[in-house]
Amino acid sequence: MSRILVAYFSASGMTAKLAETLSKVIGADLYEIKPEVPYTKADLNWMDKKSRSSIEMNDPVFRPAIAGKNDKMDDYDTVFVGFPIWWYIAPTIINSFLESYDLANKTIIPFATSGGSGMGETNKKLMTSCPNSKLLEGKVFKANASEAELTAWVEGLKME
Numbered sequence: 001m002s003r004i005l006v007a008y009f010s011a012s013g014m015t016a017k018l019a020e021t022l023s024k025v026i027g028a029d030l031y032e033i034k035p036e037v038p039y040t041k042a043d044l045n046w047m048d049k050k051s052r053s054s055i056e057m058n059d060p061v062f063r064p065a066i067a068g069k070n071d072k073m074d075d076y077d078t079v080f081v082g083f084p085i086w087w088y089i090a091p092t093i094i095n096s097f098l099e100s101y102d103l104a105n106k107t108i109i110p111f112a113t114s115g116g117s118g119m120g121e122t123n124k125k126l127m128t129s130c131p132n133s134k135l136l137e138g139k140v141f142k143a144n145a146s147e148a149e150l151t152a153w154v155e156g157l158k159m160e
Contacts, residue, residue, distance in 0.1 A: 004028035008082035014143035036065035063096040088120025098129035110138030
């Protein structure tokens with residue numbers, strides 16, 4: 001049986017809730033992607049063009065530093081990666097996370113929370129961060145998605 005990891009970045013706690021539920025549903029290990037410098041409320045003010053998140057998301061090559069690494073990444077065949085949608089894509093810290101490891105021959109499955117947008121160009125923007133892996137199409141959920149909804153999604157994935 002393959003080992004599965006649910007890794008997530010959560011700015012406000014919504015994605016954390018979803019990741020915990022997904023981890024429970026699929027019996028996966030859980031890992032929080034933490035920024036080296038935590039985001040403040042002002043950093044996350046997307047209406048302020050000078051906020052940290054706005055500056056990061058306007059620079060496609062920017063990679064925020066991550067606090068720590070998962071020393072057991074080699075143990076996993078499948079990695080679900082969760083995050084809030086920022087500007088119709090994954091926050092650049094997700095690229096930082098993916099680029100921190102050799103993910104060759106692993107299956108990467110994005111999932112996200114959003115206040116109203118879809119996945120946008122998420123896969124297109126993540127593809128270069130996980131070369132030689134199988135990147136599946138992701139899905140946006142409400143933070144309070146039910147176990148049944150998550151189970152149905154996972155069962156419908158084409159992981160082979």
